[in-house]
Amino acid sequence: MGEKIDCPLCPRRDIPEGHVTCPQCNADLSYLWKLQEVPYVFFNEAVQLSRKGDYIEAIQKVLASISLNPDFVDAYILLGNLYQEEKHEKEARGCFEKALSLLPETETELKRQLYSFLETRPVTKIKPKIRAFL
Numbered sequence: 001m002g003e004k005i006d007c008p009l010c011p012r013r014d015i016p017e018g019h020v021t022c023p024q025c026n027a028d029l030s031y032l033w034k035l036q037e038v039p040y041v042f043f044n045e046a047v048q049l050s051r052k053g054d055y056i057e058a059i060q061k062v063l064a065s066i067s068l069n070p071d072f073v074d075a076y077i078l079l080g081n082l083y084q085e086e087k088h089e090k091e092a093r094g095c096f097e098k099a100l101s102l103l104p105e106t107e108t109e110l111k112r113q114l115y116s117f118l119e120t121r122p123v124t125k126i127k128p129k130i131r132a133f134l
Ligand SMILES: [Zn+2]
Pocket: 007, 008, 009, 010, 011, 012, 022, 023, 024, 025, 026, 027
């Protein structure tokens, strides 16, 4: 997923995926990489729960995911969708605004969908597509 981690034992930063040990101090990084996956595991569980209609539980999972990875764009989009299902329009808007602020310019189609959602009053049923990490 193009993630990078910082070595917990030496000043080495931004170690790219594929390094099981620190290139500088040789520290074992395997557990750190496993921890990196946890937000995505929670996210995928939230997607499954939302497909079953367990929106409240899905919201809990996706909030946990965001707490571990505050820049996780798709998690904000999923959370926005879930808040919409629960008729919490204000919270949904907040999530989509946050997602827009994090999305790179290259995500033009997703940005367009989010803008159209935010600009439409009253809020329509448009749901930006989320990418699942399965
Ligand atoms: Zn190191």
